[in-house]
Amino acid sequence: MMSDKPPRRVLIVDDSRVLRAWLCAVLSSDPRLVIAGEAADAVAARDFLRGNPVDVITLDIEMPGMSGLEFLTRLMRARPTPVVMMSGLTSAGSDAAVQALSRGAVDCMVKPTGDYGDELTSDICDRVYHAACTRPARTKRPEAAVPVRTSAPAVFGAGGRICRRGSVFLIGASTGGVAALETVLPMLDPAGPPVVIVQHMPGNFLVSFSERLNRQLPQNVYLARENHILERGDIVLAPGDGQHTGIYRKNGGWMCRFLPNDPPALHCPSVDVLFMSAVSEAGNVTASLLTGLGRDGANGLLELSRAGARTIGQNEGTCVVYGMPRAAYAIGAVQRELPLDKIGPEMRDTRRRTARSLRPSGNART
Secondary structure, three states, X not given: OOOOOOOEEEEEEOOOHHHHHHHHHHHHOOOOEEEEEEEOOHXXXXXXXXXXXXXXXXXXXXXXXXXXXXXXXXXXXXXXXOEEEEEOOOHHHHHHHHHHHHOOOOEEEEOOOOOOOHHHHHHHHHHHHHHHOOOOOOOOOOHHHOOOOOOOOOXXXXXXXXXXXXXXXXXXEOOOHHHHHHHHHHHOOOOXXXXXXXXXXXXXXXXXXXXXXXXXXOOEEEEOOOOOEOEOOEEEEOXXXXXXXXXXXXXXXXXXXXXEOOOOOOOOOXXXXXXXXXXXXXXXEEEXXXXXXXXXXXXXXXXXXXXXXXEXXXXXHHOOOEOHHHHHHHOOOOOEEEOHHHHHHHHHHHHHOOHHHHOOOOOEEO
């Protein structure tokens, strides 16, 4: 069935004429999208936007003159517009992609390096369309204001305080999750329960993101490793290496384990798999589902809630994409639905209270 909504207007910004033509052909194949214009650099894009409203911009990170990152930063301060960044697979490209997501980009896609088929075309169109449907907020703080660690990071596996008979925090996020996590994590106790996160993004981006968080936060941030014992103050991200990440208890401590992607899941790593792995220890779990497209994590959050965990969902007003939290709320998995800036304090406060004593009779919104 054709949608009654008018197609979303797209501006393509890239210094490569070949890539602009390719994106034009791909996006034009979707009736939900229409190409409003093209620009070869940031200055041309700025001039185009002065007289032509658009719903979404695809933006190359690396361009001559004003970089994509600089243009994005200025755009989000002056005229917030949904942006999908186009990045290379290099380490520098991954670092820049994570910076872009932190500065307000809705999504970031890796530039194709070879042949592509209908599946890739559909994925690109879906992501650009859903980005066009978001409502980005005006940037309130410059990049330089992000907190930076002043002391040396903890050494991985250095034998800190193992979290025995204690709580664990689980977080799932997707589109908009980088900025959301950079809001929630600084609010947690640096010596508090370990945190295990599934954030949907390519594996090389996750490496850059974990390194970025480790520079910013007093906690020890790293990618999960098989059978590694979690310590207080650890923040662990599920790696994007084709396996799922779960947790389990052994000898009183929390540990990570990798699980095969069999049968193949829509998302790997999956929030649902992480949440489901902790159901048997739900009384010690606080789980939060943040902004993201789709419904990954909704079923796992429901099972955790039923088993005695404390469950939190990000509210619609502060989500970049109110998809995963909406799906969870709709099935009764969310005990507290909160704005983003209230989730960190709520998680931190659960250390002093039991999930069972806090559980409301139904979904509660704040």
